Amino acid sequence: NAGVTQTPKFRVLKTGQSMTLLCAQDMNHEYMYWYRQDPGMGLRLIHYSVGEGTTAKGEVPDGYNVSRLKKQNFLLGLESAAPSQTSVYFCASRTSGGPSSYEQYFGPGTRLTVT
Amino acid sequence: AQTVTQSQPEMSVQEAETVTLSCTYDTSESDYYLFWYKQPPSRQMILVIRQEAYKQQNATENRFSVNFQKAAKSFSLKISDSQLGDAAMYFCAYRSGGSEKLVFGKGTKLTVNP
Numbered sequence: 001n002a003g004v005t006q007t008p009k010f011r012v013l014k015t016g017q018s019m020t021l022l023c024a025q026d027m028n029h030e031y032m033y034w035y036r037q038d039p040g041m042g043l044r045l046i047h048y049s050v051g052e053g054t055t056a057k058g059e060v061p062d063g064y065n066v067s068r069l070k071k072q073n074f075l076l077g078l079e080s081a082a083p084s085q086t087s088v089y090f091c092a093s094r095t096s097g098g099p100s101s102y103e104q105y106f107g108p109g110t111r112l113t114v115t
Numbered sequence: 116a117q118t119v120t121q122s123q124p125e126m127s128v129q130e131a132e133t134v135t136l137s138c139t140y141d142t143s144e145s146d147y148y149l150f151w152y153k154q155p156p157s158r159q160m161i162l163v164i165r166q167e168a169y170k171q172q173n174a175t176e177n178r179f180s181v182n183f184q185k186a187a188k189s190f191s192l193k194i195s196d197s198q199l200g201d202a203a204m205y206f207c208a209y210r211s212g213g214s215e216k217l218v219f220g221k222g223t224k225l226t227v228n229p
Contacts, residue, residue, distance in 0.1 A: 042219025
């Protein structure tokens with residue numbers, strides 16, 4: 001059981017370039033989330049999904065797009081990267097029912113630098 | 116909008132002693148959940164403890180316990196018998212019962228001295 005994995009772990013982009021971050025979970029969770037963490041801040045929700053084929057905006061969605069074509073994967077895209085998107089990105093997932101439904105399981109993070 | 120405030124950017128404790136981390140939150144909701152997450156240098160976010168707002172009893176998980184004061188909107192974390200492995204950033208977080216949005220505080224960096 002790998003839990004929540006994120007690819008890549010590190011990436012450096014030039015302003016204007018695009019990229020996709022991949023999150024995968026093997027726990028059959030319905031809910032998946034993308035957060036960003038900036039220095040001196042807690043995590044902020046970018047987008048989330050409550051099931052395959054669904055997505056919704058979080059607190060800071062501008063400049064990002066997401067897709068959930070398969071239940072186990074949640075992709076975060078940056079179409080035209082900006083220096084303000086330099087951050088550490090975390091993916092998380094949780095089940096929809098049962099005694100553990102409150103807990104979000106986090107991936108190890110992706111450190112993205114935009115120059 | 117809900118906010119979470121952690122007033123202690125840094126705290127330190129001697130190994131085997133007890134430390135309390137503070138958290139206050141602002142909400143008009145009655146149905147919500149509160150969490151403490153640990154983030155060690157590896158960056159992995161780990162759930163330490165949770166509290167449902169409707170429960171009056173304070174949550175406890177081994178050496179970790181909370182002091183939940185609903186009227187004061189306070190949710191502090193007590194770590195007993197501190198260990199070197201407890202050194203990390205600790206984040207307090209809030210989630211409304213009807214929302215998927217987890218709102219985090221800015222964190223408290225805990226140092227454990229041998």
